[in-house]
Amino acid sequence: MAQQKISLTRYLVEQQRADGLIPGQLRLLLEVVARACKSISQAVNKGALGGVLGTAESENVQGEIQKKLDIIANEVLIEANEWGGHLAAMASEEMESIHVVPNRYPQGEYLLMFDPLDGSSNIDVNVSIGTIFSVLKKPDDHPGVQEGDFLQAGTQQVAAGYCIYGPQTTLVLTVGNGVAMFTLDREQGSFVLTQEDIQIPADTKEFAINMSNMRHWDEPVKRYIDECLAGKEGPRGKDFNMRWIASMVADVHRILMRGGVFMYPWDKREPEKAGKLRLMYEANPMSWLVEQAGGAATNGKQRILDLKPTKLHERVSVMLGSRNEVERLTQYHAEKA
Ligand code: AHG
Ligand code: MN
Numbered sequence: 150m151a152q153q154k155i156s157l158t159r160y161l162v163e164q165q166r167a168d169g170l171i172p173g174q175l176r177l178l179l180e181v182v183a184r185a186c187k188s189i190s191q192a193v194n195k196g197a198l199g200g201v202l203g204t205a206e207s208e209n210v211q212g213e214i215q216k217k218l219d220i221i222a223n224e225v226l227i228e229a230n231e232w233g234g235h236l237a238a239m240a241s242e243e244m245e246s247i248h249v250v251p252n253r254y255p256q257g258e259y260l261l262m263f264d265p266l267d268g269s270s271n272i273d274v275n276v277s278i279g280t281i282f283s284v285l286k287k288p289d290d291h292p293g294v295q296e297g298d299f300l301q302a303g304t305q306q307v308a309a310g311y312c313i314y315g316p317q318t319t320l321v322l323t324v325g326n327g328v329a330m331f332t333l334d335r336e337q338g339s340f341v342l343t344q345e346d347i348q349i350p351a352d353t354k355e356f357a358i359n360m361s362n363m364r365h366w367d368e369p370v371k372r373y374i375d376e377c378l379a380g381k382e383g384p385r386g387k388d389f390n391m392r393w394i395a396s397m398v399a400d401v402h403r404i405l406m407r408g409g410v411f412m413y414p415w416d417k418r419e420p421e422k423a424g425k426l427r428l429m430y431e432a433n434p435m436s437w438l439v440e441q442a443g444g445a446a447t448n449g450k451q452r453i454l455d456l457k458p459t460k461l462h463e464r465v466s467v468m469l470g471s472r473n474e475v476e477r478l479t480q481y482h483a484e485k486a
């Protein structure tokens with residue numbers, strides 16, 4: 150008998166049954182996020198034919214010029230998630246403040262955060278981009294919902310994942326029970342389980358960092374990369390390879406598939422900023438996925454998932470991936486301190 154395909158729906162139902170890991174409302178939420186990603190994937194695929202490329206005439210709260218697809222993806226996620234009764238509120242890279250579910254719909258107990266379109270600079274050049282999401286539970290000690298409810302450490306996430314729009318559209322997910330990957334079957338219109346229990350090798354010979362910032366790096370990061378660049382003749386005794394896609398989703402996806410280390414560290418360009426990437430909807434979900442796959446994630450000094458956020462759009466220094474490399478980076482930071 151041919152092996153039966155397992156859809157995302159079936160996977161989630163089985164997770165709910167087996168371990169009670171995902172309550173019905175969370176299952177619904179994840180189905181809705183996946184449906185929204187399918188529709189973003191459609192828009193991404195149409196490209197110039199769908200009139201979705203190029204820049205919109207607006208800036209987001211981070212002072213970045215928004216692309217048309219940033220706005221489209223944000224709207225798709227909001228419209229899909231607003232009415233189902235599973236959410237209390239949403240927060241996004243593209244919105245200054247939280248979006249509370251309107252009164253006309255029932256309010257659920259979950260909070261959803263997303264980077265609707267990660268890797269915006271790659272949209273117009275047809276390079277992989279994605280959607281990153283993180284789910285928290287709303288604290289139940291008060292009625293209503295406010296921004297402070299979102300400010301929970303990454304360890305409190307109940308689900309996290311991303312969808313990558315590349316040569317294939319792939320959804321990668323954790324509910325705290327390992328990492329599973331689903332590939333979009335366009336004929337069937339459904340996500341099909343294609344890999345379970347993804348594991349990141351503890352060692353690697355591949356790093357990802359934007360080398361053009363080298364002169365601005367802090368000393369421990371410079372030391373780490375210098376040693377990689379020294380190759381076989383250097384202290385590491387092996388040659389390293391480098392990749393930088395400029396879409397965190399794509400770089401992290403590669404690391405989940407074959408190992409590696411990804412860094413977007415603090416640097417001296419804007420010393421008052423902790424880093425470039427955002428803690429709540431980029432670093433936290435990715436760090437949890439990486440940890441669930443046996444890797445590690447740090448800001449150099451602390452485990453990212455332990456950081457207590459102080460604001461929605463907080464930035465953070467990020468180093469994640471193969472465990473032994475992340476440990477080495479942490480050690481270099483400790484030695485400097
Ligand atoms: P976004 O498109 O959501 O703003 O995120 C872009 C981020 C991240 O995906 C990527 O790793 C990094 O910015 C790329 O930065 P550089 O432009 O410095 O390469
Ligand atoms: Mn991003």
Ligand code: MN
Nearest residue numbers: 242264266267
């Ligand atoms: Mn984005």
